[in-house]
Amino acid sequence: MDDLGLLPVSPASEAPITSIYFWGGERREVNYAARILSQQLDPQFRWVEAEIASDGEASPPIPEVGALAMPARKLVPSGGVRPELLWSFLRLHGQQRYGFDVNEFLRLPDAIQVAVGALLARAPPRVLAIANVDLLEEFDATGTGFYGQFIEWLNSHEITLLVTATGEPLLERIDFEYSITLPSGVSDRRRPPLGVCQWGDCTNCLIRELFPSGEIFCLSSETLDSRVPASVRSVLASH
Numbered sequence: 001m002d003d004l005g006l007l008p009v010s011p012a013s014e015a016p017i018t019s020i021y022f023w024g025g026e027r028r029e030v031n032y033a034a035r036i037l038s039q040q041l042d043p044q045f046r047w048v049e050a051e052i053a054s055d056g057e058a059s060p061p062i063p064e065v066g067a068l069a070m071p072a073r074k075l076v077p078s079g080g081v082r083p084e085l086l087w088s089f090l091r092l093h094g095q096q097r098y099g100f101d102v103n104e105f106l107r108l109p110d111a112i113q114v115a116v117g118a119l120l121a122r123a124p125p126r127v128l129a130i131a132n133v134d135l136l137e138e139f140d141a142t143g144t145g146f147y148g149q150f151i152e153w154l155n156s157h158e159i160t161l162l163v164t165a166t167g168e169p170l171l172e173r174i175d176f177e178y179s180i181t182l183p184s185g186v187s188d189r190r191r192p193p194l195g196v197c198q199w200g201d202c203t204n205c206l207i208r209e210l211f212p213s214g215e216i217f218c219l220s221s222e223t224l225d226s227r228v229p230a231s232v233r234s235v236l237a238s239h
Helices: 027-041 083-093 096-107 110-120 133-139 148-156 171-175 206-210 230-238
Strands: 019-024 046-050 067-070 127-131 160-166 178-182 195-199 216-218
Touching (some): 019 027, 019 171, 027 127, 027 160, 027 178, 096 148, 110 127, 148 160, 148 171, 178 206, 206 216
Parallel strands (some): 019 160, 019 178, 046 067, 046 127, 127 160, 195 216
């Protein structure tokens, strides 16, 4: 698998704990941009990727360090232990909250558990990136997604969750604090591909902090003038 490599970056001094849904029409470019953002937030970020089927498009490159690639079906969370069974045992010991914490961890697929364990073994900042979540859609009978439900739990452990998806965004995008999309036709890998932040924490915006030079544009503040690239203007105008 060829490696595009990451650009040298300076991590944010006090990166916020948050959640980011990064999506667009070109998988390779979306994942590349998401890797840049992940590294800005946490130079030791963990990357877990749903593999592309062998008869499909070529799998995008992933970082060599701190990365895992798994078949999509192996990244589907489990139901865990039924809460009523767990509580019946732990209630006697006053450990209900601890039991919930453990059960959420056990619901995560093995590859995600490995990544979370590695993150918790060191001090923040901590970023968990899960790529190609759209490939899990065929296993999602309810259509509500899988990882949005873990945001609160991960954030409580000072872990930022970033997921990537190709194609139209899935319903679980509404669970994420930030939504960032990638304009089509971006192919310049000498710098991070341009992205458009559709929503986020505007009072403490991590995009403005990490990308002050304008590689990622803000939907709420950018005007459609000649200074904004045409590919970005088309996204700003349609969302």
